[in-house]
Amino acid sequence: MIIKPKGTYDLLNDDALLYKYIEGNADRFMQSYNYEFIRTPIFEDSQLFHRSVGETSDIVTKETYDFLDRGNRQITLRPECTAGVVRSVIENKLYGNRNDVLKYYYLGTMYRYERPQMGRFRELTQLGVEVFNSFDPMIDAEVISLGYNLIKELGIEEFYVKLNTLGDKESRENYTKALKEYFAPHLKELCPDCQKRYNTNPLRILDCKVDHDLDIFKNVPKMSSYLSSDSKERFKKLQEYLVMLDIDYEVDESLVRGLDYYDYNVWEYVSENKNIALGGGGRYNSLVSSLDGPSLPAVGFALGVDRLIMELKDILANKKIEKEIDVYIMSVNEEEKRFALTISQDLRLNNVVCEINSADLSLKSQFKVADRLKAHFLVILNSDDLNKGLITVKDNATKEEVKIDEKELIDYLVSNI
RNA sequence: GCGGAAUUGGUGAAGUGGUUAACACGCCGGAUUGUGGCUCCGGUAUGCGUGAGUUCGAUCCUCACAUUUCGCCCCA
Numbered sequence: 001m002i003i004k005p006k007g008t009y010d011l012l013n014d015d016a017l018l019y020k021y022i023e024g025n026a027d028r029f030m031q032s033y034n035y036e037f038i039r040t041p042i043f044e045d046s047q048l049f050h051r052s053v054g055e056t057s058d059i060v061t062k063e064t065y066d067f068l069d070r071g072n073r074q075i076t077l078r079p080e081c082t083a084g085v086v087r088s089v090i091e092n093k094l095y096g097n098r099n100d101v102l103k104y105y106y107l108g109t110m111y112r113y114e115r116p117q118m119g120r121f122r123e124l125t126q127l128g129v130e131v132f133n134s135f136d137p138m139i140d141a142e143v144i145s146l147g148y149n150l151i152k153e154l155g156i157e158e159f160y161v162k163l164n165t166l167g168d169k170e171s172r173e174n175y176t177k178a179l180k181e182y183f184a185p186h187l188k189e190l191c192p193d194c195q196k197r198y199n200t201n202p203l204r205i206l207d208c209k210v211d212h213d214l215d216i217f218k219n220v221p222k223m224s225s226y227l228s229s230d231s232k233e234r235f236k237k238l239q240e241y242l243v244m245l246d247i248d249y250e251v252d253e254s255l256v257r258g259l260d261y262y263d264y265n266v267w268e269y270v271s272e273n274k275n276i277a278l279g280g281g282g283r284y285n286s287l288v289s290s291l292d293g294p295s296l297p298a299v300g301f302a303l304g305v306d307r308l309i310m311e312l313k314d315i316l317a318n319k320k321i322e323k324e325i326d327v328y329i330m331s332v333n334e335e336e337k338r339f340a341l342t343i344s345q346d347l348r349l350n351n352v353v354c355e356i357n358s359a360d361l362s363l364k365s366q367f368k369v370a371d372r373l374k375a376h377f378l379v380i381l382n383s384d385d386l387n388k389g390l391i392t393v394k395d396n397a398t399k400e401e402v403k404i405d406e407k408e409l410i411d412y413l414v415s416n417i
Numbered sequence: 418g419c420g421g422a423a424u425u426g427g428u429g430a431a432g433u434g435g436u437u438a439a440c441a442c443g444c445c446g447g448a449u450u451g452u453g454g455c456u457c458c459g460g461u462a463u464g465c466g467u468g469a470g471u472u473c474g475a476u477c478c479u480c481a482c483a484u485u486u487c488g489c490c491c492c493a
Contacts, residue, residue, distance in 0.1 A: 003466095003483085004484095006484070006485095058492080059492075062490095062491090063491080063492085080493085110493085112491095112493095114490090114491075114492080115419095115490090115491095116484095117485090117487070117488085118485095119493080120491095120492075120493080121493095124492095124493065125493090126493060204491090258491060258492060259492090269493095276493085277492075279493060280492080302493060303493070306493075330451095330452090332451065333451095364452085365453090366453085367452065368453060370453080371453070371454060378452090378453095394452080
């Protein structure tokens with residue numbers, strides 16, 4: 001038997017319904033926030049990710065699906081979507097009108113070669129937004145609240161926004177330098193992971209779970225004291241906006257995030273009952289220019305759709321998702337079956353949701369199937385009646401049965417459902 | 418990539434080195450010969466993740482592998 005590749009899953013049953021539910025809500029939401037749908041390729045030139053996500057980030061160094069195609073092109077399955085959207089904005093010169101704020105959203109699968117566990121897959125689905133050409137904290141507030149409100153709208157209540165600022169490039173560099181200087185004499189006291197982080201991403205040492213209680217962490221330099229006045233001002237303003245919008249947020253100076261391109265504000269949507277990030281994002285003002293585009297400020301986030309489904313499943317654990325049909329058409333012999341097939345088409349073309357006996361079931365089984373499908377009406381075909389032009393329709397709630405002229409069947413059902 | 422745990426029908430699961438692998442749900446058949454849902458009766462895993470090994474004999478013991486899961490790393 002062939003089984004699915006490690007870290008993938010089949011979207012089925014209730015999960016599939018939840019996926020469509022999330023997608024539907026997202027489409028509606030994005031429309032009211034005036035975001036346009038964009039779809040970029042699932043595979044891209046490997047260089048795109050090396051230059052955007054970062055040569056030293058874990059995602060690029062050990063988690064990408066890379067391969068050479070038949071034309072010897074170095075291809076990578078996208079591990080995230082921001083890079084692809086940025087590439088598209090640059091390649092299609094979507095930034096032509098300098099006054100336009102470009103607002104896009106996407107929904108699609110990403111690929112990361114990592115060890116799977118709960119809420120974490122090798123093929124994952126992300127729903128995200130990217131906004132270009134505005135550096136106004138107002139747009140940060142819009143983007144953060146968009147994600148926040150969407151999660152709320154879906155029915156998830158137990159979560160909050162974890163927020164931090166990394167400052168501009170200069171603030172960040174100064175702070176990184178200060179951190180390295182601070183930890184240099186204590187390097188041997190840190191855990192092996194942190195010793196690695198010291199060289200690759202010193203900011204990450206701050207949220208190490210192993211070392212966090214060490215004494216040296218008590219006087220560790222704070223990002224906030226290295227922020228430029230501009231960065232500080234923007235962060236303050238953003239928070240004022242978030243308060244105005246009733247966003248439940250919390251500043252966490254250890255929030256760093258692993259993608260190299262982030263600067264200024266970064267945030268995560270954190271689930272309270274699972275302590276898992278439902279999504280995360282940030283500002284990336286230098287990414288567009290570093291990919292050979294114009295200097296274009298940008299901000300965005302991505303939500304883990306698989307995790308949203310997981311979260312919703314917990315919330316809805318006791319409530320069965322109701323799925324029902326309008327009509328079940330019962331038939332046994334060939335004459336009845338032919339009739340069933342034709343009227344099912346007529347009904348379906350009239351937007352009546354109906355099902356037929358397509359598995360040669362006994363009448364008894366058909367009743368059971370109709371109940372399982374939660375059919376509102378049963379059309380019970382009978383050769384004798386058919387010859388007289390009559391059809392039996394049973395209301396499955398009241399159990400009342402009527403015999404009607406076959407010509408009136410469609411009208412009768414359309415007007416009664 | 419590192420460390421721990423798990424894997425038994427369609428589903429939830431019990432169980433044992435030795436003829437037929439509990440129980441429940443579901444499903445199928447019958448009582449009810451073309452009007453079901455309740456009830457009663459019967460059926461429903463030639464197999465216990467895969468492959469080797471130990472053994473007279475393995476679902477059970479050993480090893481490897483796969484997958485899932487928890488933690489680390491990292492991330493959505």
